[in-house]
Amino acid sequence: MEPKPKFKAVGQPLRRKEDERLITGRGQFTDDFSLPGQVYAVMVRSPHPHATILGIDPAPALEMPGVLGVFTGDDLAADNWGQLPHNPVPSTKYDVKLTGRGGTPVYIGEHYLLPRDRVRHVGEAVAMVVAETRQQAQTAAEMVMVDYDPLPWVADTQAAAEPDAPRLWDALPDNVLVDSIFGDIENTDAAFAKAKHVVDMHYHLGRVTGVPLEPRASLGHYDPQTDRYTLYAGSGGAVRQKHEHAAVMGVNPDQVRVISFDVGGNFGTRNRAFVEFGLVMYGSKKLGRPVKFRADRSEAFLTDYQGRDLVVDISLAIDENGKFLALRSKNLSNVGSRCVSLSPLSKGSGLITGSYDIPYATLHSRAVYSNTMSTQAYRSSGRPEVCFAIERLIDKAARQLGYDRVDLRRRNLVSPEQMPYTNAVGSEYDSGEYEKNMDRLLELGDFVGAPARKAEAIKRGKLYGIGFSNYVESSIGSPKERADLIIRPNGVEVIIGTQPAGQGHETSFAQVTADLLGVTFDQVTITLGDTDVVTAGGGTHSGRSMRHASAVISLAVTDMIAKGRAIAAEALNVDGGQVEYEDGVFRTNATNRTIDWFELSRLAASLSPDHAGGLKVRRDNEMHTPVFPNGSAMCEIEIDPETGSLEIMRYTTVDDVGRCINPMIVHGQTHGGIAQGVGQALWEACVIDPETGQPLAAAFTEYGMPRFDNMPSFLCEIAEVLSPTNPLGVKAGGEGGTTPAPAVMISALEDALLEYGPPDVAMPFTPLKIWSEIQKGKAIAATKQQGAA
Amino acid sequence: MALISMTVNGVQVSQEVDDSTLLIEFLREKLKLTGTHMGCDTTQCGCCVVHIDGVSAKSCTVLVGQAAGRSVTTIEGLAKGGELHPLQKAFREHHALQCGFCTPGQIMAGAELIATYPGELNEHVVREEMEGNLCRCTGYHNIVRAILAAGAEIRGTKITDPTLASHSVEG
Amino acid sequence: MYPFTYHRPKTIAEAQQAFSEGMDATFLSGGHTLLPTLKQRLAAPSDLIDVTGIPEMQGIEEAGGFLKIGAATTHDTVFASPIVRRLIPALSGLAGSIGDRHVRHRGTIGGSTANNDPSADYPSAVLGLGATVITDRREMASDDFFVGLYETAREPGEIVTRIDFPVPDIACYAKFRSPASRYSIVAVFVSKTGSAVRVAVTGAGASGVFRLPEFEEALSADFRPEAIAHLTVDPDMLLSDMSATAEYRADLIRVMARRAVEKPGQIQSFK
Structure with a gap:
């Protein structure tokens, strides 16, 4: 064991290394790159939710000015370009095991870059037009004649699961691709049979999209001299993209270089390959020119991977003392037209019992195809959905059975003494002080002062509501990560395969590296995002990056110290055993001489040409054990009962993120996470017209967003209960803001609207929806009054 | 096509461009000032805000001709004399x-x-x-x-x- | 956008000439409705004639009991104008409530009025104040000017050059904005001059901006919120979309009208 590092940088709100370029306009986002001779691609997209492609006639488009080529699925097939290898079933040891019916393999619909048989959602690309200018390509795209034969379609999640629903894939008897049952059926049934109370709920947590502000873009270049493809494309992990595109093209991954420097937002929706990434490389190979694509915002709304969309039927068995006995849940996830990821269903499945000690549970997890854009793991994939289910159900139980909603929770929270705690579906919660979080939150948010604030709001003619939620979530993610640690005479470089989109890896990883090596923060640089430099890595998703990076950097540092000790011995001309290392310095009892890392690097270069480029360590790590960030959140709202207008007055959180490397960054993650969760509760929805199957939210004028003037300032506190599962005790800080937010908001809304009866919980709660609930409540009250009279 | 002149970040620039060129396209594609970003097509997101004669404007909704003869400041020109704003x-x-x-x-x-x-x-x-x-x-x-x-x-x-x-x- | 030719005339005569020479020319002012439309390739004019360089279409003045605002005056200029604030503070407030500050720096009163977008703010003030729309060839009463959705009594090539607002005793404005688009889903402009009251509604009408005679009558008799508390609005002629049903709009019109009258001389924006 090496001595424990002294934390100097870790835990400090150090300002970010990324910021200087980004505040001066020198960021390197995908569309900022241009290559000599580049030309522009525009997609021809399906106007139908479901249709057979009878034929595509490119001839009129090819005659348009500036047009260089029109490419279809037939062209790609003729060149043997294959499918995107999505690999959607989460596969670490700790992920729940999703299967098709009766344990069969999950049927993954084919996903070629351009379809040849049918289109399966509005906006699906069917052809690519490349021209000298973007404007020319746009005009020509309107001239590509696609002959469609429209087919029956289904977009709604529940409707898609019906046996007679229009089918997306001929190889499946219906649209259900996952059908798995987990948990202890016998004991769950027994617990329900003897329970004093059973409370149940049905809800649909709807479809939203990630809306990174950088529209997705790609720039492809094929070099015939080297037979290599270069792709500039922002994503959640360049290494994954490299391998997936190489698989599509049927080439060796070494023939593909992917560059992903600054990424303008991801939130999960950029973690899978988009067809346009492969297509620009195809265009470049065919035309001998670099090809650029940039999605319009409307294309982004229609064809960025989307999130959520889960239907839940949940019931809870409760005894006479308010103790939870068992839980049953049926979860139905809408994967869209192609199965890109089952992470949302899987992640949620492992957490259906939430922060509570519920001895038995059964879960029926299903996934369906539908004529919609595919869903992917969107911020806190799967967890806001199941957090919403258990927390709303507890509020309902408290109301129905006459419990105080905080008290009912307190009776059932998993206690620190139970940690590590294995929940009823087998997830092992690593650590946490759930009740302490809850109590701290109530204090921080001045829960006892709420009645006075309510009275004051009512005096102003407002409805007032206070919402509350605990949460536990899981951080698993791709289990492998690699770090190259290089110490040169002038500084330390870490090359790593995560891919930030604003999370500040260049800063927080440098903090960890600096402390582990005993050097200063300023001496460390982090290199990311170019697969010619970054050779392996799992990318950024599922809150994995800080934990995986700190673990693999720790191991690399341990290796480096061993390596350093040997070199120091050689330089000091003593035995390896006589060299001591502490806090960045090697020394020996034999002399007063000390050597720090930078001098060692200089000396090493003189000792051996192997060290000419610096002291180098490459370390791979595989870490499957998940961690379980957790916390509590509350908010207070006021509603104008005449208009349905809602204002968030306070929003307070306590989040256990494990060891917090940089509190400034973690708070920032929490703030943004809250906004996305609140956005889903109040404004955001990928609405599809039930008559036509057309998406109705294709612009910011139609898709309501969190904005400066509809968000409050937040009061956030970090709790650090170190995780025993990894060297630094890191959990995760990126998703805790989002996980409880829909539950908290709807809890507050229910509270505010109590006098009008429990509202229908379908989100988003726009002013129209709130007004409608109030009118409904008034009408019911009026009918009752009439009946009474 | 028209010859468009304006001052950008204190420098006089002149280029022959299509009339339908947007100011943001002129800045990003002709002048290679890629700090101004295109985030939407509906004048909603504000990623493209620049100053025209000191007044903020969404440069995705300004034709290059509308900015001709004006003084445009972008994020690259906000720092003065090496000192950040x-x-x-x-x-x-x-x-x-x-x-x-x-x-x-x-x-x-x-x-x-x-x-x-x-x-x-x-x-x-x-x-x-x-x-x-x-x-x-x-x-x-x-x-x-x-x-x-x-x-x-x-x-x-x-x-x-x-x-x-x-x-x-x-x- | 499809290709077009851009013109920047210095006089109205030059603008008229450019229009007559274009195959399918259109006028451009602030461009904050037109350019997004062109970017979405929903229109393909041959020529865009930018009228913001015409000096006589700029400026704000008080003359003969009227507040006269040049058509190419930006929302921000109207908002900040001391003359407007003094004569019709609600109009200043309305201008300051349009879109966001960047939009207000570019968009113009004439462009907004001539476009007659059903959710634009200005048409409600033009109609609600009984303004006169001055063009390069005639003067039109606001009651005759707004014809339907995106439609006005303008003839092809006719340029709105100025809007003359009679100065009322008092005016007020209350609007409720869509959480997504930020346009008004209902906005009510009320003005009172002597015993005459005008109430104009934007954001809600299936044929664009319209007046509410029943509300006007009630307020003419008694200019207090209580006077209209019992009135309702028929949802039949109202827009219905994702952010607001016709029934919701009808109810909001009632609420916004009352709130406007509750705070005479002011503008209130709800969302």
């Missing part, structure tokens, strides 16, 4: 950016707000006046603080509310 510094200090894509527009909008808003800047004013700039990462909390901090510095005023003075509340 106080709002640029405040964005870093208050962690008012994450991915950084909306940041140039936020800074250009905020800088113009601080320079031209006639009344006192407070949280309410900043939130109302900045509504035309979307951010998906920060939840706006820290951007509000950065603008108030730079505003106080530039205007020589003080922020009295302690919850607005720091980048976040530490536990």
Whole structure:
């Protein structure tokens, strides 16, 4: 064991290394790159939710000015370009095991870059037009004649699961691709049979999209001299993209270089390959020119991977003392037209019992195809959905059975003494002080002062509501990560395969590296995002990056110290055993001489040409054990009962993120996470017209967003209960803001609207929806009054 | 096609461009000033905000001809003489950016707000006046603080509310 | 956008000439409705004639009991104008409530009025104040000017050059904005001059901006919120979309009208 590092940088709100370029306009986002001779691609997209492609006639488009080529699925097939290898079933040891019916393999619909048989959602690309200018390509795209034969379609999640629903894939008897049952059926049934109370709920947590502000873009270049493809494309992990595109093209991954420097937002929706990434490389190979694509915002709304969309039927068995006995849940996830990821269903499945000690549970997890854009793991994939289910159900139980909603929770929270705690579906919660979080939150948010604030709001003619939620979530993610640690005479470089989109890896990883090596923060640089430099890595998703990076950097540092000790011995001309290392310095009892890392690097270069480029360590790590960030959140709202207008007055959180490397960054993650969760509760929805199957939210004028003037300032506190599962005790800080937010908001809304009866919980709660609930409540009250009279 | 001249970040530029060229396209594609970003097509997101004769504008909704003869400032031209604008510094200090894509527009909008808003800047004013700039990462909390901090510095005023003075509340 | 030719005339005569020479020319003012439409390739004019460089279309003045605002005056200029604030503070407030500050720096009163977008703010003030729309060839009463959705009595090539607002005793404005688009889903402009009251509604009408005679009558008799508390609005002629049903709009019209009258001389924006 090496001595424990002294934390100097870790835990400090150090300002970010990324910021200087980004505040001066020198960021390197995908569309900022241009290559000599580049030309522009525009997609021809399906106007139908479901249709057979009878034929595509490119001839009129090819005659348009500036047009260089029109490419279809037939062209790609003729060149043997294959499918995107999505690999959607989460596969670490700790992920729940999703299967098709009766344990069969999950049927993954084919996903070629351009379809040849049918289109399966509005906006699906069917052809690519490349021209000298973007404007020319746009005009020509309107001239590509696609002959469609429209087919029956289904977009709604529940409707898609019906046996007679229009089918997306001929190889499946219906649209259900996952059908798995987990948990202890016998004991769950027994617990329900003897329970004093059973409370149940049905809800649909709807479809939203990630809306990174950088529209997705790609720039492809094929070099015939080297037979290599270069792709500039922002994503959640360049290494994954490299391998997936190489698989599509049927080439060796070494023939593909992917560059992903600054990424303008991801939130999960950029973690899978988009067809346009492969297509620009195809265009470049065919035309001998670099090809650029940039999605319009409307294309982004229609064809960025989307999130959520889960239907839940949940019931809870409760005894006479308010103790939870068992839980049953049926979860139905809408994967869209192609199965890109089952992470949302899987992640949620492992957490259906939430922060509570519920001895038995059964879960029926299903996934369906539908004529919609595919869903992917969107911020806190799967967890806001199941957090919403258990927390709303507890509020309902408290109301129905006459419990105080905080008290009912307190009776059932998993206690620190139970940690590590294995929940009823087998997830092992690593650590946490759930009740302490809850109590701290109530204090921080001045829960006892709420009645006075309510009275004051009512005096102003407002409805007032206070919402509350605990949460536990899981951080698993791709289990492998690699770090190259290089110490040169002038500084330390870490090359790593995560891919930030604003999370500040260049800063927080440098903090960890600096402390582990005993050097200063300023001496460390982090290199990311170019697969010619970054050779392996799992990318950024599922809150994995800080934990995986700190673990693999720790191991690399341990290796480096061993390596350093040997070199120091050689330089000091003593035995390896006589060299001591502490806090960045090697020394020996034999002399007063000390050597720090930078001098060692200089000396090493003189000792051996192997060290000419610096002291180098490459370390791979595989870490499957998940961690379980957790916390509590509350908010207070006021509603104008005449208009349905809602204002968030306070929003307070306590989040256990494990060891917090940089509190400034973690708070920032929490703030943004809250906004996305609140956005889903109040404004955001990928609405599809039930008559036509057309998406109705294709612009910011139609898709309501969190904005400066509809968000409050937040009061956030970090709790650090170190995780025993990894060297630094890191959990995760990126998703805790989002996980409880829909539950908290709807809890507050229910509270505010109590006098009008429990509202229908379908989100988003726009002013129209709130007004409608109030009118409904008034009408019911009026009918009752009439009946009474 | 027309020969378009204007001053960009203090430098006189002239280029032959199509009449249908947008100011943002002129800046990014002709002048290679890629700090100004295109985030939407509907004049909603504010990633493309620049100053035209000192007044903020969404450069995705300005034709290059409409800016001809004017003086345009982009994020690349905001720092003066190697010294960052106080709002640029405040964005870093208050962690008012994450991915950084909306940041140039936020800074250009905020800088113009601080320079031209006639009344006192407070949280309410900043939130109302900045509504035309979307951010998906920060939840706006820290951007509000950065603008108030730079505003106080530039205007020589003080922020009295302690919850607005720091980048976040530490536990 | 499809290709077009851009013109920047210095006089109205030059603008007229450019229009007559274009195959399918259109006028451009602030461009904040037109350019997004062109970017979405929903229109393909041959020529765009930018009228913001014509001096006589700029400026704000008080003359003969009227507040006269040049058509190419930006929302921000109207908002900040001391003359407007003094004569019709609600109009200044309305201008300051349009879109966001960047939009207000570019968009113009004439462009907004001539476009007659059903959710634009200005048509409600033009109609609600009984303004006169001055063009390069005639003067039109606001009651005759607004014809339907995106439609006005303008003839092809006719340029709105100025809007003359009679100065009322009092005016007020209350609007409710869509959480997504930020346009008004209902906005009500009320003005009172002597005993005459005008109430104009924007954001809600299936044929664009319209007046509410029943509300006007009630307020003419008694200019207090209580006078209209019992009135309702028929949802039949109202827009219905994702952010607001016709029934919701009808109810909001009632609420916004009352709130407007509750605070005479002011503008209130709800969301």
